[in-house]
Amino acid sequence: MEQSNISWKIATYSEFLFCEFEQEAEVVVFATGTGSTHVVDLVAARILQSLKHEPQTRSNLIEQITKTFHLTTNDSPETYVDSLLRSLQQQNLIQPILE
Numbered sequence: 365m366e367q368s369n370i371s372w373k374i375a376t377y378s379e380f381l382f383c384e385f386e387q388e389a390e391v392v393v394f395a396t397g398t399g400s401t402h403v404v405d406l407v408a409a410r411i412l413q414s415l416k417h418e419p420q421t422r423s424n425l426i427e428q429i430t431k432t433f434h435l436t437t438n439d440s441p442e443t444y445v446d447s448l449l450r451s452l453q454q455q456n457l458i459q460p461i462l463e
Contacts, residue, residue: 371461372449373419378457380412395457402455407433408448412457419461422449 374380378397385391391409393402404412407429414420414428426445435441452458 369421369423371419371421372415372425372458373461374412374415375456375459380416380457382409382413384409393457398456400455402457404452407444408452411445411448411452415458422446425449 375395375397378395381394381396383392383394390403390405393404393409393412394400395402410429410432411425414425420428422445426441429435429445430441449458453460
């Protein structure tokens with residue numbers, strides 16, 4: 365399966381509670397399923413919030429992040445999102461939808 369077509373969703377057993385602070389570049393995320401607390405950057409928080417509503421493909425996430433944070437191709441949004449997806453998956457916050 366082509367990587368851009370892989371869909372992602374939040375971990376099946378979890379919901380997220382977000383705590384954002386004004387003027388801060390990080391967000392505290394509490395995962396109810398694991399009882400763990402994570403500190404993530406604004407981009408990772410945006411990905412989690414998006415996945416909270418519905419599964420998204422990698423391509424859709426890259427497009428959303430690029431528009432929301434006004435990124436250009438020089439910012440390498442694909443590489444950054446791929447790294448975030450791997451990290452969020454390793455922390456058991458998200459999972460790919462395997463068909």
